[in-house]
Amino acid sequence: MRIELAGRWPLLRRLRLVEPAAGSLILDARRLTFASPLDLAAMVALARSAEAGGDRVRLIAPRDHNVTSYLERLDVISNLPVGAEVVGALAGGPRADRADSLLEVAHLTPDDADRLLDRLGRVFTSRYGPRGRRYFAAVGELVDNAISHGRSDLGAFIAAQVYTGTTSGRPGIEFAVCDTGIGVRAHLSRNLANEVPADDVAALKTALRPGVTGTQEERGHGLNDLWRAVPETGFARLQLRSGKGLASVVGHGGTRRPRCVLDEVDVPGTWAWLRVRPY
Structure with missing residues (x-):
């Protein structure tokens, strides 16, 4: 299934399911503009649960470079399953x-x-x-x-x-x-x-x-x-x-x-x- 993470605090609202197809989990964060602690932790929990159930996991990174950097800084990317695919450029670099x-x-x-x-x-x-x-x-x-x-x-x-x-x-x-x-x-x-x-x-x-x-x-x-x-x-x-x-x-x-x-x-x-x- 594909879940769209758009705007601010998307997982604090009703989830936006775009494609219900089984066999994979796609977290589409292209339009994400701000993530709360719940968004951060839930993204990882969803990905880990899907991977444990045999689904392929893909995260489409935010278009906003600052938001992508925030997901990296808060260890969302590093906590994804080992086999997860991340689509989009990552910021990298040092962190405060x-x-x-x-x-x-x-x-x-x-x-x-x-x-x-x-x-x-x-x-x-x-x-x-x-x-x-x-x-x-x-x-x-x-x-x-x-x-x-x-x-x-x-x-x-x-x-x-x-x-x-x-x-x-x-x-x-x-x-x-x-x-x-x-x-x-x-x-x-x-x-x-x-x-x-x-x-x-x-x-x-x-x-x-x-x-x-x-x-x-x-x-x-x-x-x-x-x-x-x-x-x-x-x-x-x-x-x-x-x-x-x-x-x-x-x-x-x-x-x-x-x-x-x-x-x-x-x-x-x-x-x-x-x-x-x-x-």
């Missing part, structure tokens, strides 16, 4: 050290989780101090979900960035983790106390309810713990995608507004994206 403000796409496994979380903790607290520690706690819930509920042989992929607001006027943090596991619906169905969700949208709605889990433990899916960790004095948005389900939850001032819709593209595993912006 931005360890204090971003985490490039990284392969998340149980063995690497502590190292990556330690780096994220330093990035968030260096910018936001005590508030950054609460941001870090929220991100930790998503990482825990990916490791414990979305585990697979391929692992998961994460990326993050801290925004100072100097140019945009919108400071905050942005984090994404895309696992390649069984997905929310199959995970929830493992707990006999749950009704089997009718589809992926129903599964996401269920997962967002307090106290719901895919295990027999007395705990939630981690998502309610996440909202307790996010400061109430800020604006937060959580987006989840699993299978054909897409959920978006906006929270601020202690209130939350969820919205779940059906998408046409069935993605493997579960994607989670969190944006927190202080008032």
Whole structure:
């Protein structure tokens, strides 16, 4: 299939499936103008999952040289499957050290989780101090979900960035983790106390309810713990995608507004994206 990545934040919207043909995955980024951490991590997760399923993988590089350079700088290209074909010129060259403000796409496994979380903790607290520690706690819930509920042989992929607001006027943090596991619906169905969700949208709605889990433990899916960790004095948005389900939850001032819709593209595993912006 061919997925078109056009404009800004394309994978935060409903996916644009251009050609549904099986046997290959083409990520057409020619018209990509800006990529969020979710776009970066999801591109790699899609490519790795397709390659593991026997599909050929091709990435058509952005026409904008600066965007192509950004994909290289954030390690999207280097994390593609070994046999993936990249169409278009790559920038190459040296890269500046931005360890204090971003985490490039990284392969998340149980063995690497502590190292990556330690780096994220330093990035968030260096910018936001005590508030950054609460941001870090929220991100930790998503990482825990990916490791414990979305585990697979391929692992998961994460990326993050801290925004100072100097140019945009919108400071905050942005984090994404895309696992390649069984997905929310199959995970929830493992707990006999749950009704089997009718589809992926129903599964996401269920997962967002307090106290719901895919295990027999007395705990939630981690998502309610996440909202307790996010400061109430800020604006937060959580987006989840699993299978054909897409959920978006906006929270601020202690209130939350969820919205779940059906998408046409069935993605493997579960994607989670969190944006927190202080008032």
